[in-house]
Structures are given as structure tokens and as C-alpha cells.
Amino acid sequence: MAGLQTPFYLIDAAALRRNMEKVAHLREASGARALLALKCFATWSVFDLMRDYMDGTTSSSLYELRLGHETFGKETHAYSVAWADHEIDEAVGYADKIIFNSLSQLDRFGDKARGITTGLRLNPRFSTSGFDLADPARPFSRLGEWDRDRLESAMDRISGVMIHYNCENRDFDLFDSQLTRIETEFGDILKRLDWVSLGGGIHFTGEGYPVDRLADRLKAFQDRFGVQAYLEPGEASITGTTTLEVSVLDIIDNGKKVAIVDSSIEAHMLDLLIYRETAKLPQDGAHEYQIAGKTCLAGDIFGDARFPQPLQIGDRISIADAAGYTMVKKNWFNGVAMPAIAIRDDDGTIRTVRDFSYDDYKSSLS
């Protein structure tokens, strides 16, 4: 790692494979299929490693759909909150299944999708989200249909539904009770379908999660309704696999010791800022520092960290869990150097798979 200039995202192949083995186990034990949600993680350099453990990809736009088709292959689900007229033919060309977000999109484009499997997003009007920005069941949510008459009028044109209502859900019992609610409230509809996607947000690769109970529950769901279940794990696929490697550029003491690093939460881990969370930083030792980014944003702060020794300029810091909703959201704010992307292979070798230069910054604008 000595030669590689910070900042860079470092994906650990062995850790990724461990997650993938859990995904594969769940698929085998439950019969459910698992599609990588590209909105969370689209770093296609590691798709060769992931492909054998998952069934394909799901997407939120034409570009994600195309990326999944080109770089991952296997089953390719197309979903978008709204397709444009000029996108739909191309989208249908890449996808083997298209899930419309609304009845009006189904009305508008259903004929164009006639050659492939068609579905609709169902919004059960509850979720596990405690944060309204990310709550698909928030008031007036535009994410899917719930009205019985509207759902009914789609039934002769769809063979399945996608229901995304879990958000960072680590609690199997909550998953179980909410799935029961879906079965109770929408069972008559589910019975008439061939497939049901339960979306993402189930953190089944986390430490201590009862994966086999989840597998049994999914199996029972499929048996009861005669459907093929899909999961769309984003975060669960890649959690704990990646760090953001940064270096200390300056140390300031204004009543609190602040270490400024060659990165930015706003530019390189934006999701944490949006959800008012702090980064996972080292916490061992008596020397405490606030770790801050180098943009002009006053709140460009990763969080507080502890180290066994006082920090020095040039020290390396690893920020954990930096795969999900990071690389897909990175941006050029303040022209801060974009982290390279590197992979630690099984033998410990680190190889850079992408780096970014001034030319990339310049070409992102005109």
C-alpha cells in the first residue's frame, strides 16, 4: 500500500467473498434470488468476484441498467421512478424484467415492454425507516402504487410486484411481522402473481443475523403464494468490505484537536452527511481527534476518532465501511482529488483499478 497515493477506496476481496458466501447460502436455503442493487454499489471491477454468488442486478435508471447488463450479466431487472419516452426502447433491450413505478407509466409504456416480464412497484404504506428522507412510506410517497382499484387494473398486465420497505433492517422479527402484514393485506393479489421482489434493506450479512430463519421465512412465503421471491441487497452485499484510506494534512487545536485529512465527507462519503451519521473511525487509544475533511464546508467532519499515539502529519487513517452509497455518490465539490479505487486481492496484493486526475475533474464540467 506504501506506493499508493491517498485518498483511495480499498475493497477487500476476501471480505467481499465472505459476504457473497452468505448471500449464496441464503439463496440456496430459501430458493429466493438475490440481485445486486447497483444504486448502492456499482464498482464493476469486482463483479467477476460477485457474479457467481448472485443472480444478477437491479437498477434505478437507464445507465445503471446498462451497466448491469454490460458488466454483471445474468438476470437484469429494470426499475426507474419514471422512464422518459426516449429511454424506454433502450431499457427494454437490456432488461429481462421491467418494473414500473406507477400505473400511469405502465399505461404509457406497457406495450413497449410486451416482450419481457413486466411488474409494478407496490407500496405497502409502511416501512422500517425511521428517517423521513429515506422512508418509501412517507406521506404522499411517489414510490409505488397502493390503491386496490389501481393495483387491480394492472393485474392483467403484470406477473409480479416489487415491494421495497426495509431500510437497514437488522431485526429479523420486525422483517417477519411486516411480511406477515403484507401477506394479510395483499395476499389475494400475491396469489395471482409469479414473482415478488421484497427489495433491499435487509441486513442479513451482518454479524449474528439469523440467516436460516430468514431463509425459512422466505421459503414459506414463496410456498404459500406460489411465487419466486427476489431480494435486492445493496448494503448487505458489500457491508464491511471496503475502507476509505486518507492521510492527515494538518492538525489544529482550537480547544479540540482536529485532524484535517485529504478527503471530504461531503465529496467521498456523502450519504453519512445526508443522514447525519458519523464515519466508522478507529476508537482505540487515549488520543482523541475530530477527523475533518478539507473542503470549505464548515461541517465537513467525518467524526471523532481515538488513537494509541498522538497523530502526526502524514499519518494514514482507515475509515471503515466505505463501499455502500459512497463511490456511487462521490463528487468533485471543491475540486478535491477523487479517491482512486483499489482492490486487496486474496494474497494481500493491492492493485489500483481506477484513478482520477485533473482531466476527469475538468471533463465533468464544460
Ligand SMILES: Cc1ncc(COP(=O)(O)O)c(C=O)c1O
Ligand atoms: C427498490 C430498492 N431496491 C433495493 C435497494 C437497496 O437497499 P439496501 O442498499 O438498503 O439493501 C433500495 C435502496 O434504496 C431500493 O430503493
